[in-house]
Amino acid sequence: MNRPQRAVASHPKGIVPAYRGLYQRLRSEILSGRLAAGARLPSSRTLASQLGVARGTVEVAYQMLAGEGYTIGDGARGTIVNPALPRGKRPRSYETAAGQSDEAQPEAPVHATPLLFQPGLPALDAFPRKAWARIAVAVSRQLDFEQMAFPGHLDPMGYAPLRRAIASYLRIARDISCSADQILITAGFQGALGLIVQTLLEPDDKVWVEDPGYFQAHWLLRGMPLRMVGVRVDEEGLDVGAGTATHSDAALALVTTTHQFPLGMTLPVDRRLALLDWADRQRAWIVEDDYDCEVHHRGLPPPALKSLDRNGRVLYVGSFSKVLFPGLRVGYVVVPAALSDRFAHAARAAQPAPALMTQKLVEGFMSGGHFARHLSRMRSLYTERCKALATALEDAMPQRLQISLTDGGMHFVARLRGKTSAAEIVTRLRAKNVGPSALSLCALRGGGPNGLIVGYPNVAKEDAASAAQRMLAAMR
């Protein structure tokens, strides 16, 4: 067996003794605060082995640092960065918390609480944390080959038991007849849309988006080599007729059907059929973004557009961001059966599925029955909170706000009376940690109605009146 003896690339800096270079690097880490006060340095043996230098080299560097007061000994526990250094801060350590107690207290997060009325968040107080943590603990301890392996060695479409659970849920709850083979697990809505565009579209293809529509989707598509065209939304939802009249040659239409984002209306069946008819004729694709269908206030949510799709033109995109929580970043696409192989191929390269650990967690939550129970509880809680807050806001500001509730969704729109723009009001409110968004965020072009997108799920019924007063005070 041969070992080539050729020189490897070396750093073309001047020659600096190894201990001095190491000392300088560590010192600058400490001075910048990147090695925080109190942080433990690796043992000289560990660091020497890691860097491939002699242990003595590390020891000299450590002695220099200690001699200048950058580090101090911490008894048998080794060397730490001097906690008395002015720029330092105490490092975070999960280790300590976990080691000392099973009831580790969460540290103060960067954003400790949601803003009042922040849209896009489910009711965080209603999430079954204990059941979730119990499943997470079990999954974390199952660090077997399957969890550790390269996802490409597993099913590129995602964790099969989760795909079966989703297919079963969609058949029962959304009237979508699909098999697990058609389900592709993605990193949320973004991952789904990215993969769809990459798999089905050509550069410069035209894509319909709703105007106003989901701003994240607008941002995402702007970053792609496509022509995004806005199709107007009227009081019934996407104006399919306007779309076909002006941009009939589009390759894809992105549409929110159950609850239009942001306005909340349900796309009526005549428009659904017209949209499908256009896609069939044009051989175009429809991406149905059914982002919060589960939060419906009046009876059964209408069946998905996908359930009417006879010719396999609809890609149904769902997500756990709203029904569980957004930080989870797990979503899925139902792809037409004829495209399953094509998507499996694309998924093999792009690997859109999140870590198996995360997928197993969601699957455990579904198959343990927590998902169904959670949905059921959310449904009544949301209806109650939505009504209570809308009433309280109108009562508090009858001259300034007008709220028309729709049949569902995790926010409602409050139209603003008067001349002050929503953007200006939002700026004023944010200064007081009141966080609705301006409706204009969703408009592709300027104009459109003057209004606020108000997230209600995190306002308990009994707090609705005081929350409305807080907003009123902040608007002044």
Add this chain to the structure above:
Amino acid sequence: MNRPQRAVASHPKGIVPAYRGLYQRLRSEILSGRLAAGARLPSSRTLASQLGVARGTVEVAYQMLAGEGYTIGDGARGTIVNPALPRGKRPRSYETAAGQSDEAQPEAPVHATPLLFQPGLPALDAFPRKAWARIAVAVSRQLDFEQMAFPGHLDPMGYAPLRRAIASYLRIARDISCSADQILITAGFQGALGLIVQTLLEPDDKVWVEDPGYFQAHWLLRGMPLRMVGVRVDEEGLDVGAGTATHSDAALALVTTTHQFPLGMTLPVDRRLALLDWADRQRAWIVEDDYDCEVHHRGLPPPALKSLDRNGRVLYVGSFSKVLFPGLRVGYVVVPAALSDRFAHAARAAQPAPALMTQKLVEGFMSGGHFARHLSRMRSLYTERCKALATALEDAMPQRLQISLTDGGMHFVARLRGKTSAAEIVTRLRAKNVGPSALSLCALRGGGPNGLIVGYPNVAKEDAASAAQRMLAAMR
């Protein structure tokens, strides 16, 4: 407040009584095995509320199913799918395992063990599972607003403490001078490359890839609207001169510098400088894929190409797939400081960072000192296993294999003597669960040397001889 009373979309099927439709859906779930034998049905109240139908409707459907033997009562615990049904299988339940014992046994995974010699996997037996699980448990229990919130509400580049930990590690271990502001957390290498292409390239731009090179990157780029051009790899690595001679107008070069994939040589410094020079002149980008730099057998790995980058042309891509495990799907890019804002903007739309839970886990592992210790242990273990297996294979098959070890990497290449193609041998070996890959997998065009990519990390030193014998037997 108004509630519009307009009709919502209704399903245009014939009218079927609600209980009968529900019965049919549930029955077909059970018959197909998608609702597995033993699976618990939601309570009639829960399902009724979830579907927005009367509870009586669900009860009638349940009675029909029970009457036909699809379900049975399970005492006070409700109704389950009849475990005696022939097509059923027992559902998995994390709940049960977690509830009964803290030492829950992992269930048999889909792929129970790696194939012998499977490339791309770190030594699974050497991973510090206990420390990892301890941190995972602590993170799972901290389900605070930060973890639950939409990632877009947080830093789009990723979890700041993890970015600081990575920047600090790169400065010390890879001689890369960068700040945490330049670190972008991604879903592994795939996520990183996808975002780079989307952010920096135009449709039809030319991209250099190594030939032979990393097949996953080839697959990924083929799915994008780009012109991928193969640049040959000779015995020193990427032939930069050949690239500039034929495709000087490329917009990006993707290169493995520390250990060329798959051949393992280190790109010498003259070629590094030539590559940088080309990028500077051409205003092209270099993506440095430093996928397994940490596994270096001879002293300190050479500094990264990025450390020589004076003009901000190099995007350094790293990953935890090799140093922790691939299933984790956490990687990162070091972007030139001048591009930080552009990438932050792109990341805001694309949200490439994995769930915060996963990022916190990695950060806890790094700041707890486990990462440094693990690297240090892996380094000596890998050198030992690599040598032992290469020797054993050459001893067992001196007429058929020739192995030239390089300075690092998680696999080695065994050249095949004789006329049988690697692809044919791989097929034969896979039938016996022996899993090296054919070198030809990495070639853009046919041809190239006939050889196998052998992953050695999961073969203990003392098992090397028997593993070699197993391969010899399987090759016959």
